[in-house]
Amino acid sequence: xxxxxxxxxxxxxxxxxxxxxxxxxxxxxxxxxxxxxxxxxxxxxxxxxxxxxxxxxxxxxxxxxxxxxxxxxx
Amino acid sequence: xxxxxxxxxxxxxxxxxxxxxxxxxxxxxxxxxxxxxxxxxxxxxxxxxxxxxxxxxxxxxxxxxxxxxxxxxxxxxxxxxxxxxxxxxxxxxxxxxxxxxxxxxxxxxxxxxxxxxxxxxxxxxxxxxxxxxxxxxxxxxxxxxxxxxxxxxxxxxxxxxxxxxxxxxxxxxxxxxxxxxxxxxxxxxxxxxxxxxxxxxxxxxxxxxxxxxxxxxxxxxxxxxxxxxxxxxxxxxxxxxxxxxxxxxxxxxxxxxxxxxxxxxxxxxxxxxxxxxxxxxxxxxxxxxxxxxxxxxxxxxxxxxxxxxxxxxxxxxxxxxxxxxxxxxxxxxxxxxxxxxxxxxxxxxxxxxxxxxxxxxxxxxxxxxxxxxxxxxxxxxxxxxxxxxxxxxxxxxxxxxxxxxxxxxxxxxxxxxxxxxxxxxxxxxxxxxxxxxxxxxxxxxxxxxxxxxxxxxxxxxxxxxxxxxxxxxxxxxxxxxxxxxxxxxxxxxxxxxxxxxxxxxxxxxxxx
Numbered sequence: 001x002x003x004x005x006x007x008x009x010x011x012x013x014x015x016x017x018x019x020x021x022x023x024x025x026x027x028x029x030x031x032x033x034x035x036x037x038x039x040x041x042x043x044x045x046x047x048x049x050x051x052x053x054x055x056x057x058x059x060x061x062x063x064x065x066x067x068x069x070x071x072x073x074x
Numbered sequence: 075x076x077x078x079x080x081x082x083x084x085x086x087x088x089x090x091x092x093x094x095x096x097x098x099x100x101x102x103x104x105x106x107x108x109x110x111x112x113x114x115x116x117x118x119x120x121x122x123x124x125x126x127x128x129x130x131x132x133x134x135x136x137x138x139x140x141x142x143x144x145x146x147x148x149x150x151x152x153x154x155x156x157x158x159x160x161x162x163x164x165x166x167x168x169x170x171x172x173x174x175x176x177x178x179x180x181x182x183x184x185x186x187x188x189x190x191x192x193x194x195x196x197x198x199x200x201x202x203x204x205x206x207x208x209x210x211x212x213x214x215x216x217x218x219x220x221x222x223x224x225x226x227x228x229x230x231x232x233x234x235x236x237x238x239x240x241x242x243x244x245x246x247x248x249x250x251x252x253x254x255x256x257x258x259x260x261x262x263x264x265x266x267x268x269x270x271x272x273x274x275x276x277x278x279x280x281x282x283x284x285x286x287x288x289x290x291x292x293x294x295x296x297x298x299x300x301x302x303x304x305x306x307x308x309x310x311x312x313x314x315x316x317x318x319x320x321x322x323x324x325x326x327x328x329x330x331x332x333x334x335x336x337x338x339x340x341x342x343x344x345x346x347x348x349x350x351x352x353x354x355x356x357x358x359x360x361x362x363x364x365x366x367x368x369x370x371x372x373x374x375x376x377x378x379x380x381x382x383x384x385x386x387x388x389x390x391x392x393x394x395x396x397x398x399x400x401x402x403x404x405x406x407x408x409x410x411x412x413x414x415x416x417x418x419x420x421x422x423x424x425x426x427x428x429x430x431x432x433x434x435x436x437x438x439x440x441x442x443x444x445x446x447x448x449x450x451x452x453x454x455x456x457x458x459x460x461x462x463x464x465x466x467x468x469x470x471x472x473x474x475x476x477x478x479x480x481x482x483x484x485x486x487x488x489x490x491x492x493x494x495x496x497x498x499x500x501x502x503x504x505x506x507x508x509x510x511x512x513x514x515x516x517x518x519x520x521x522x523x524x525x526x527x528x529x530x531x532x533x534x535x536x537x538x539x540x541x542x543x544x545x546x547x548x549x550x551x552x553x554x555x556x557x558x559x560x561x562x563x564x565x566x567x568x569x570x571x572x573x574x575x576x577x578x579x580x581x582x583x584x585x586x
Binding site: 001004005008012015027042045046049050053057058060061064065069070072 | 136137308311312315316318319525529533536537540567570571574575577
């Protein structure tokens with residue numbers, strides 16, 4: 001189980017990177033170009049709140065998992 | 075009171091739950107009266123005011139709540155749970171009351187939307203601080219092995235707060251004439267808040283500090299820097315991240331899907347009459363609310379993990395079939411129209427530019443009792459149709475009134491979703507409390523809760539709407555189900571993290 005937890009750490013890191021790509025290029029930046037104010041606020045929140053949260057949060061979680069911080073004996 | 079005694083626990087529950095319910099009431103009346111508020115403070119023809127309106131809606135849900143969690147969580151771990159959640163109560167009540175006192179945009183100009191925005195942000199801060207305090211306070215009074223049951227009462231407050239807000243608004247509307255309500259009556263629900271907060275303050279004032287915190291303080295075991303110990307300490311941070319990605323993130327999206335997305339789906343995608351939707355949702359919530367207690371109690375017996383993960387798994391597997399069934403229930407293409415009863419009434423209506431628009435109202439009846447009203451507006455200028463891309467500019471608004479068989483079918487389908495909500499939400503307060511040590515508990519549990527709910531849950535309507543529109547533009551025949559991918563994916567990641575990394579604790583021996 002500990003080995004699985006560690007290997008999945010890589011998956012969480014990869015997921016964080018993929019989520020960053022979609023947040024920036026699919027949800028975030030296109031909203032800035034739409035010209036609508038609702039979209040602007042939505043874009044700001046996606047880019048400056050959700051993206052850092054997922055990238056840093058899920059990335060750190062994945063790193064900790066990879067390093068064995070979530071092993072059963074810890 | 076000893077943490078292992080049940081004496082006086084009801085007093086603790088009622089004092090805590092009442093305050094938290096009032097905070098939810100305060101939070102919801104702004105949303106429930108959003109249409110009136112926007113006409114008074116945020117005129118749509120003024121772009122800056124409209125921008126402030128969007129900010130007032132988004133800022134509170136997504137940005138301010140986690141900051142409130144940090145600010146008040148730190149205070150709660152430094153000076154105590156009781157005093158902190160009394161401050162959040164007063165802050166919320168004061169802000170709500172003052173929103174009801176602000177002169178309109180017509181009277182004081184831009185100061186009006188600016189003041190509303192500031193007060194709305196204060197509401198968000200207070201809400202961010204309240205939940206963690208109430209959950210921690212109740213859990214630290216609850217006997218070992220019963221924390222899930224007792225804290226689940228706190229979990230019902232958000233739903234009850236929504237009900238009370240709707241009831242107060244409904245009562246105010248029924249007492250006053252529509253003109254009176256529009257002129258000043260909409261302020262009454264805001265003013266009532268100060269009375270409820272006053273009563274709740276007096277009740278909470280006479281409560282004792284949490285026994286766990288009082289003991290830690292008397293022994294000098296409280297934290298001197300809760301933020302640093304919560305998020306700067308790798309050992310604790312890993313649990314904060316686990317709480318977020320393995321529990322609250324999924325709980326947030328399941329909560330928002332079951333209560334808010336279901337409502338929006340019925341109103342906008344299925345085009346059901348708004349008052350019918352409110353009634354259906356209300357009945358489903360009343361039926362589902364007791365299950366917060368049931369699953370809180372059950373989590374004391376079999377553990378928190380498998381109930382929460384069960385709720386997530388049900389949501390992942392069943393959301394698409396449930397929403398497909400909801401859509402098909404009222405899809406008029408599946409019904410037989412009584413063609414002889416169809417009526418089309420043309421009319422002219424003056425628009426905001428003092429010219430006339432052409433309105434065509436079509437009434438249709440179906441053999442099962444369903445009725446449909448379609449209002450088609452063709453925009454005119456100087457008597458001729460306004461053209462956009464060579465076609466007449468027009469809007470079509472459809473409203474469907476459904477029969478009682480369909481109503482009960484929808485109530486059942488919403489009720490099932492509410493059950494998923496109660497499975498993931500009922501035990502979560504106890505789960506979070508048990509995850510962190512007393513000296514940094516308020517700070518550590520509040521942040522993942524409000525990030526999970528405020529950000530991952532709060533973004534659901536915007537992201538899901540985007541996915542639906544995208545699916546429609548791409549010609550997907552099941553475009554109306556596309557919005558569900560967001561909660562399904564988030565819940566699936568959360569389920570995987572939770573199943574693999576969260577341990578099911580032996581609760582009979584878990585002291586906090």
